[in-house]
Structures are given as C-alpha cells and as structure tokens.
Ligand SMILES: Nc1ncnc2c1ncn2[C@@H]1O[C@H](COP(=O)(O)OP(=O)(O)O)[C@@H](O)[C@H]1O
C-alpha cells in the first residue's frame with residue numbers, strides 16, 4: 001500500500017507543562033517516537049509519567065508546550081476524524097439505548113449515521129442483540145465493546161486506547177484482549193495502547209515503549225516478536241514470562257515520580 005508518509009504518527013520532541021494553582025507540572029519532556037502504519041504499540045510506565053498526556057496530545061485534545069505530533073505528515077492541532085479514542089470508562093449516556101448512543105456522535109457532527117456499518121460492527125464485537133438495551137443493563141465488558149464500536153464507527157485509521165480494560169475482571173480482560181487483537185488483524189488500524197498490565201502490553205503489541213517518571217521521557221523500547229495471531233496460552237510460556245519480567249525490571253529501574261508514584265504501576 002502507498003502511504004503519503006512512511007510513518008503514520010511522528011511524535012517529535014513532545015514537551016508538556018501544565019500550569020496549576022500550585023505551580024508548573026512538567027508532564028512530558030522531549031518525547032520522540034515513531035509509530036508505523038498498522039503498528040500496535042503500547043505505552044507503559046509508572047502512574048503520572050505522562051502517558052495520558054501524550055495520548056491526549058496525539059488525539060488533538062490539548063496542545064503541547066513545545067514539539068509536534070504529525071499524522072500522515074500533517075501536524076495535529078485539534079480533534080481529527082481519523083483518530084478514534086477509547087477510555088477506561090465507556091462514557092455511554094445512561095438515558096440512551098446502546099444503538100442511540102452509537103448514533104450520537106453522528107448526530108452531534110450533523111452526519112447521517114451509517115446504520116449498516118454500526119450493525120455490522122455490533123455483530124462483530126458480539127453486541128448484535130443488545131442495540132435496544134440501556135447501558136446499565138450491560139456488564140462493564142459489554143459497555144467497552146460498545147465504546148469500541150463507537151470508536152470504529154467513523155472508520156479512523158488510528159485508535160488511541162487509554163487503559164481501556166483497567167476496570168474489568170481478569171477473565172473479561174482476556175476476552176477483550178483477544179477481541180482487540182482480532183480487530184487489529186482484520187482492520188489493520190494503527191493502535192497506541194496504554195496499560196498498567198505488562199502481560200497485556202506484551203500480548204498485544206509489536207513494540208512496548210517504557211516511559212520514565214515525571215517529567216515523562218521515553219526510557220526504552222522493546223520489540224515483541226511473538227508470531228501472530230497470538231493465542232492467550234502464549235502467556236503461559238517461559239519466553240513470554242521472560243519478556244514481561246525484563247520490561248517490569250526496566251520500569252522498576254525508573255526513578256519514582258515525586259508525587260504520583262504508586263506500587264500498582266507494574267502490576
Ligand atoms: N490537567 C492537568 N493539570 C495539571 N496537571 C496535570 C493535568 N493532567 C495531568 N497532570 C499531571 O501531569 C502528570 C502526568 O499525568 P498523566 O499524563 O495523567 O500520567 P499517566 O497517564 O502516565 O498516569 C501527572 O503528574 C499529573 O498529575
């Protein structure tokens with residue numbers, strides 16, 4: 001396939017300061033990395049190291065203090081329909097059915113909802129029979145399936161996922177990881193995925209980028225070359241265990257963030 005730029009996403013010396021009542025927070029310092037077309041990368045690192053800050057900048061939801069992020073060679077300065085986002089909370093409107101929730105982004109952007117595409121996507125993620133249900137009638141995992149459909153509904157080329165399965169039980173999380181891998185293999189989206197779970201990052205990713213604590217910097221990149229498609233039982237192998245432990249050791253080696261260090265960072 002021909003692409004206008006050889007790299008899908010270029011993060012070029014991204015630096016971010018937040019001005020707060022109690023002073024300036026240096027959240028990101030000079031982070032540079034490239035994400036290739038169709039690549040699946042994870043960002044891991046201690047709590048407060050700037051992962052969400054970086055992802056929000058990629059989504060055009062806030063500006064950097066300095067540096068630049070380019071999508072297909074074009075600087076990002078605001079929300080872009082080519083980028084879909086998925087958060088830990090599915091953020092469904094409680095008073096609307098799942099179907100109506102999925103149509104909502106089309107309504108607010110004044111576009112005709114592509115009902116066939118929505119129906120196909122709902123079928124694909126196992127929500128086919130749930131369109132008329134209200135969000136409260138769905139489990140957390142099913143709600144996250146709806147938020148995956150919502151993110152894919154505009155057919156973005158990039159998916160940004162911020163700890164999407166952090167609130168789910170281990171079994172549901174495994175199911176969601178399989179679903180994400182399958183969708184990624186089918187659609188060839190470019191995915192940037194944030195997680196606190198190193199096994200999840202290793203299972204899903206082509207590359208795992210480890211960030212250091214505040215100010216967030218890129219500490220080390222690990223290339224993960226387990227063959228695809230990957231089945232959950234690779235997590236039981238010695239090789240998988242060794243990669244996970246090497247990455248955990250790298251994170252523990254990072255100095256803790258002064259205000260936000262948490263033991264949970266390397267779960
Ligand atoms: N809107 C904000 N205003 C001020 N400080 C913020 C804001 N958002 C994040 N921060 C601070 O920036 C640092 C990085 O935060 P964040 O990107 O959320 O980290 P992570 O996602 O890795 O846990 C933290 O110290 C956090 O307290």
Ligand SMILES: [Mg+2]
Pocket residue numbers: 051052053
């Ligand atoms: Mg975060």
